[in-house]
Amino acid sequence: MPKDKNNELRQPAEILFAEELDALIKAEKHDVPAGWRMSPRSVLTYICGGKCGKLDITPKYIGHQRLVEIAISTLVTDRALLLIGEPGTAKSWLSEHLAAAINGDSTKVVQGTAGTTEEQIRYTWNYAMLIARGPSNESLIKSPIFRAMESGSIARFEEITRCASEVQDALISLLSEKRLSVPELVTEVPAQRGFSIIATANTRDRGVNDMSAALKRRFNIVVLPAPADLETEVSIVTKRVGELAANLQLKATIPDQEAITKVVTIFRELRAGQTLDGKNKVKTPSGVLSTAEAISLLANSIALAGNFGDGTVSDHDIASGLQGAVIKDDEKDLIVWKDYLGNVMKKRGATWRGLYTACSAHVGE
Numbered sequence: 001m002p003k004d005k006n007n008e009l010r011q012p013a014e015i016l017f018a019e020e021l022d023a024l025i026k027a028e029k030h031d032v033p034a035g036w037r038m039s040p041r042s043v044l045t046y047i048c049g050g051k052c053g054k055l056d057i058t059p060k061y062i063g064h065q066r067l068v069e070i071a072i073s074t075l076v077t078d079r080a081l082l083l084i085g086e087p088g089t090a091k092s093w094l095s096e097h098l099a100a101a102i103n104g105d106s107t108k109v110v111q112g113t114a115g116t117t118e119e120q121i122r123y124t125w126n127y128a129m130l131i132a133r134g135p136s137n138e139s140l141i142k143s144p145i146f147r148a149m150e151s152g153s154i155a156r157f158e159e160i161t162r163c164a165s166e167v168q169d170a171l172i173s174l175l176s177e178k179r180l181s182v183p184e185l186v187t188e189v190p191a192q193r194g195f196s197i198i199a200t201a202n203t204r205d206r207g208v209n210d211m212s213a214a215l216k217r218r219f220n221i222v223v224l225p226a227p228a229d230l231e232t233e234v235s236i237v238t239k240r241v242g243e244l245a246a247n248l249q250l251k252a253t254i255p256d257q258e259a260i261t262k263v264v265t266i267f268r269e270l271r272a273g274q275t276l277d278g279k280n281k282v283k284t285p286s287g288v289l290s291t292a293e294a295i296s297l298l299a300n301s302i303a304l305a306g307n308f309g310d311g312t313v314s315d316h317d318i319a320s321g322l323q324g325a326v327i328k329d330d331e332k333d334l335i336v337w338k339d340y341l342g343n344v345m346k347k348r349g350a351t352w353r354g355l356y357t358a359c360s361a362h363v364g365e
């Protein structure tokens, strides 16, 4: 059992942002849907940021507000919500914050893998008790989805497309009938108002096309795009790196805006296959250079600087991370990276010289 909440490596959103959530609930002026803790408008303020009385609500998801509005509205209808997109586009992040705002509980999660079974979606038994006393409420172990139905709240289903199709199919009847039958107890559990599912899936690994048409129809699909422009992506990365560094108690200063802009520029150019000004083509590496990857690269550089450097992130610290992010396992990625260094970075002049030199030194090692 965990002893100290402050020692948890990562706390759920409803604990981290409890102050903002409480303030929004207290100040509520609009209708609150059954089973929700706040109105859809307040959920939007919580996710996209704004003011609640004197309190600033920090933006959690940075991007198209319309997408968030669509996501929230879906959850008041009888369709479930499916967030899809490239890796690292904040699907899990948005799903967690939506559940935190709507229910104050983002922890009813099924983590989808190839090994997920139907029991993890429905229920299973405490077998010792089952043998001793037979099927009973006490020996029933409810899945997160079961608990969400019973309590009229939101369950999250991560990486739904990784699950075998039989397992996905178990969701079809559950989502259309909104009842879960437990034949062993001769009973059926009706979903209470407020029940819904937020599923996430990334489009790189196993496509959403593999989902059956019947299941897809029960979801409203919202596609989360990569950040539209350099400024947006820089602001996402700056904000999250600051939060992460504080959370992980990393002992070094956050890289300045210029360094973050450089990293994001490199990521965007390699991702798009051309320089930002559109003048030069560049080759794209095999891995995904997502916003999330840029965030962890910078967090790693801070850790390097804090532990083995002088506490300020140097070009050398960033170069180590960059090489690891761009070159996954492929020989080809090394060629892509060398091309980029020689054809793009080298020609950028004095402001890029330090980073270019550090990166070249790493490649040469």
Ligand SMILES: Nc1ncnc2c1ncn2[C@@H]1O[C@H](COP(=O)(O)OP(=O)(O)OP(=O)(O)O)[C@@H](O)[C@H]1O
Binding pocket: 060, 061, 062, 063, 085, 086, 087, 088, 089, 090, 091, 092, 093, 094, 200, 201, 202, 227, 236, 240, 291, 292, 295
């Ligand atoms: N538009 C954005 N607004 C705010 N944060 C973002 C945005 N895009 C990415 N992030 C940040 O990226 C990180 C990773 O996001 P997350 O884990 O939710 O990605 P994901 O889409 O679920 O990826 P995967 O497909 O690999 O599971 C989070 O820390 C999140 O804050």
Ligand SMILES: [Mg+2]
Binding pocket: 091, 092, 093, 158, 200
């Ligand atoms: Mg995810």
